[in-house]
Amino acid sequence: MIIEAGHFALVLALMVAIIQVVIPLWGASTGRRPLMEVAQPAAVLQFVLVAISFAALLNAYITSDFSVLTVAENSHSTKPMMYKISGLWGNHEGSMLLWVLILTIYGAAVAVFGSGLPPAFRARVLAVHAMIAVGFILFILLTSNPFLRISPAPPDGQGMNPVLQDPGLAFHPPFLYLGYVGFSMAFSFAVAALLEGRVDPAWARWVRPWTLLAWCSLTAGICLGSFWAYYELGWGGWWAWDPVENASFMPWLSGTALLHSAIVVEKRDTLKSWTIFLALLTFALSLVGTFLVRSGVLTSVHAFASDPERGAFILLLLGIMIGGSLVLYAIRAPILQPTGQFAPVSREGALVLNNLLLATATVTVFLGTLYPLFLDAINGPKVSVGAPYYMATFVPLMVPLLVAMAAGPLLTWKRGDLLGVTARLRVIFGVSLAVMVGTSFVTAGKFALAPIGIGLAAWVFLGTMQDLAGRVHLFKGSFSDTLRRLGALPRASWGMTIAHAGVAVALAGMTVSTGWSAEGIQVMKPGEQVVVAGDIWHFDSTAPVSGSNWSGMQAQFSVSDGGGHPFTVLTPSRRTYSLQQMTLAKVAIHTNNLANWYVVVGDPQPQGGWIVRIYWHPLAPWIWYGVLIMAAGGAVSLSDRRLRIGAPVRRPAVAAGNTHAAA
Amino acid sequence: MPRRDYGTPTAPFPRGARPFFLVPIVCFIGLFIVFGLGLRKDPAILPSALIDKPAPSFDLPPLLKDHPGLAQSDLKGKAVLVNFFASWCAPCREEAPVLAGLAASGAVSIYGIDYKDNPASGRKFLEVLGNPYQRVAVDAAGRTAIDFGLYGVPETYIVDAKGSIRYRLPGALTPENLQSDILPRLAALRHQP
Incomplete structure (x- = not known):
């Protein structure tokens, strides 16, 4: 009966989600506070119901109840307990339920911790979030129901692919989904902002912790996945540009761009419509990634078409969510006027460059991943896209990004002094160049990318350290002054320094391990x-x-x-x-x-x-340490006090946070 | 830059959307149509113009020193498998153990064609994962692959004793499709050539 209770709880969760869409939106548009306030208890209740449903399925896996179809198909009585549990999300039906569970966790978290948000805005955010839940709970109930029974129950299950029976992979999907689904929060905030027709620094500050949380989880998830591929598949590599890997990498790239452009909205009240677009895009890529890969449309086209009902439902869902939000964007984005202006050479300018490069890189990976599908759709020649494509397109895009990474944080907001920054960076430039030349003597032209990679790693690391040294007036003032400044540095600043240093560490690991193995x-x-x-x-x-x-x-x-x-x-x-x-x-x-x-x-x-x-x-x-350092940098930034207390009042423009601009 | 204050919770909708902001939705509609077309296709039915026709004419140089290359004339005399692979292709690594098992069983001769690959990488790929092929050729330009109508790598063809293509399997060989698709067809060819 427990399984039926789980099924019933999921149906109830759907009802609650529908209420959470309709009533708060109605309340927000008519200005009725009690109706808006329905959103928070609804979000919490929805989470509780989905959690009950998840627990019921988990119970079936733990007790090896083979009368449940998905358990019989994916589990086995002799499997170690850890893999009985991870077997729940090792298949399509169960993983969808995990997806919805995480979605409702985020919704409930906003309901509980979002007390600093204006009531109408919070109502809209939670209503949009519930729309996503309605879509996916319907998808589970109508096409991918994990609660189906089989009769007669088989004596034992069919087991799970041994390759998946590994601790690294057991906890890879939950992290990945925490990341993927976490971007749904940025999406809901963006759609709510479009509905209100208003984006300002306060909005950027509200959305930042959720984006950071999602980004950190996704970074950790990708790190786990890559490490799993390294030690489990046994071919000695750590990244293969596989469609499954790319599907998690695309939202990571655009999510990284979103994190950076949201800073510009927060600090300078500009780049608004672009930031909103990135928020929509990142979640759209998460959706496309989750489903195209889950349904197997990319790896072996068969799985998708073998269940046309499921495929059509997914496509319809994507169409409504992404298409709907982009129509809203086309109507509303033009009214998002920037108030801050900036010169091309400035901190904003550097962040725009960062965004352009990251967005282009996302498009590159997207085209490489879906190109075979595009050609197939127009009956073109059949192709496979492999590592050579990415080496020729993605890698060259990363070079200017890394070059700009060291210089960007040194530029001031509004109008930067490129000559001054160049002068400050000349020592580091010299050192990096020496590293590059030295490396090319060692490799003697055998591995052309090694000198570039190592030189860039040195450049990014030293540039990041120079930025930190400049902020704390190292060697400029007294030692006690430096210590005091170190202590006063905001956590967000530390987060950036740590994350950028992590990039340098990972880059060094990638280059050296590729070049000298x-x-x-x-x-x-x-x-x-x-x-x-x-x-x-x-x-x-x-x-x-x-x-x-x-x-x-x-x-x-x-x-x-x-x-x-x-x-x-x-x-x-x-x-x-x-x-x-x-x-x-x-x-x-x-x-x-x-x-x-x-x-x-x-x-x-x-x-x-x-x-x-x-x-x-x-x-x-260092590859995985570097990536984990990046995630840790995000976590440090997440702990920033300014994020936790939020921005209780909306201000027309924010001049705060520029304390280090003159450094 | 006009500075306007949007103090009210909801701003009025502007009269017309500006074209620039329509770009994302237009791109998405295009993508949606592509996905929709992809959904309607049954990928199991691939264009197979060459089925039951002679293999295209080709003569490719060897990849390895101790194994010969492959030409159209080598495909006559007995039923064989022709497998297209590349060192840069991830599913090719996945199917390597299946090919190795098939080669070890001695059930059929397997000929390999290294598709659009750097020959040094191709050799290293076979060193690392084992060489299941009796003949391995290099199709660096991918010309022969086009003549075969290659869908992508990996892909495996069954060629009969007369040198005609009898079956094609797009994607990686697995223990399942080996048992269900490849081995029964090979057995049938052996009994009624």
Whole structure:
């Protein structure tokens, strides 16, 4: 009965969401406060109902209730508990319910923490947010119902793809959805602002924490996903420009642009219609990403068409939400007049450049991802788009972005002094150039991107540090003055410094690990050894191992440095999942935070021994550390006191926050 | 710049939307139509003009030193699989174990064509993932792929003993489609060539 209760709770949640759309909007347009106030309890109630529904499904997975169709199709009684739970969102139906759950969490959070918002505006935001919920709960109930029963119930489930049975992937979707769905809040704020026909610095300040939260989660989610691909798929790479990866990367790019342009709205009351557009676009990309990938339209076109009802529903939903909001945008955006003006060379100008480059990069990835679909639709030639395309289009766009990243924060608002900034950056420019030239001597022209990448990483890192040093008057005033300024620096400033430094760290990791990695692929038997990048890998032994739903072999390797001093023992394994008759190679990695030692054991050979692949990836850990540092920077910025107390009154223009402009 | 104060909660709608702000919705409508067309197509039915026709004429150089290249004349005598792959293609990595298993079973000869790829990357790809092919050729310009009517990589063709294309499988080989689509057809060709 619990499952039916979950189903019923979801139907009730739909009713509540419909009420949350109609009554507050009516109240806001007629100016009736009691009607507007319906929105908050409705949002909380909607969350409670969806949570009940989610808990009911979770219970079915935990207790392995195979009379529920999705449980029977995706779970198995011998699966470890963690994967029984993650199995809930490892399939289409369950993942949609997780999606809606997170949507209602955000809605309830705005209802509870949004007391600083004007009542009419809050009512509109929550009403728009509930519209999204209505669409998706309807989608679940009509086409993707996870609460369906099967009779007779099978004795056991069909299990889950072993590749997905991994802690990294178990928690990848919740983070990713926290990010994707979090941008729905920016969307609701943007649509509500369009309905009111008013965008001002206060609006930017309200929307900023939600955008930041979504951005941090998405960054962490992408980081988890990339790390999973690195150690689970066993091919030694960390990004493949796969459509699934691109789907999470596109909202990240436009979300990053949104974070930056919202600063301009907040500080200078301009770039309004562009910022609104980015808010709409980011959520639109999240939707397109979630669904096109979930439905398989990109990877194997089959899944989408095999269920035309579901596909048509998705398309209709996208059409109403994105199309509707863009029509509203076309009507309302022209009245959003900027009050602040600025010269091309200024902090605003630099942020516009940032936005143009990020938006172009988003379009580049979008075209690369959907190009095969476009051509197919017009019966054109069939193509696949791969890494060469992105190396030729995306990477060159990142170069000017990174160059501008160091200079932008040094420019003042309104009118910047390019000569002055150039003069301040000349030492750093010289150092970065020296790094670049030095690197090109080391690589001797073999890997052309390495000098550029490393030079840019040095440039971004040093530029960010110089900006920080300038703000705290390092070496200019007394030491105690510097300390006092350090303490007084707003968290948002710290957030930017940390996030930009994270970009430099990740860039260094990407470049060095791509340029200088070493690998050895050979057939090895226990007792043999091989030298990779100066380290001696000794294949000690093999032993049988088993888990709750797999059995296999585990190999042991001792790794010692050139001098013969052993520094680690690695135990890669091969697991055969009996249910799926699938063998997976489990990678073993040793890291000292500066490099990864990576080994995976491949197929056994007829003449004895195994194919052993050994990689040495210098600075590879920095890729994920860098991305996590970026997310941490976002979190620090999120903790800024100014965001928490909000902006209780709307002011025509805001001059605050320029304290460091003269630095 | 005109400075106007919008102190009222809702500003009046302007009379006409400016063209610039119509760009996003126009782009979206275009996209919507493309998606709609994509939805109406059944991608399982691909244009297969070459089915039951002789394979196009081609002669491609080898990728590896110790394995020969591939030409139209090599496709006669027995039923074989022709598999298009590329080092830059992610699904090709996914299907590599399936191809390796098929090659190890000895059920059929598999010929590979490295499509629009840097030959050095192609060689490294096979070194890392194993080489299931008896012949591996380079189609750097993608010309032969066009003649085959390639949908994208990876893609696998069944060519019969007379050198005619009998079946094409777009996308990655999986244990499932190997069992359901490829192996039964190969068995049928062996019994009634």
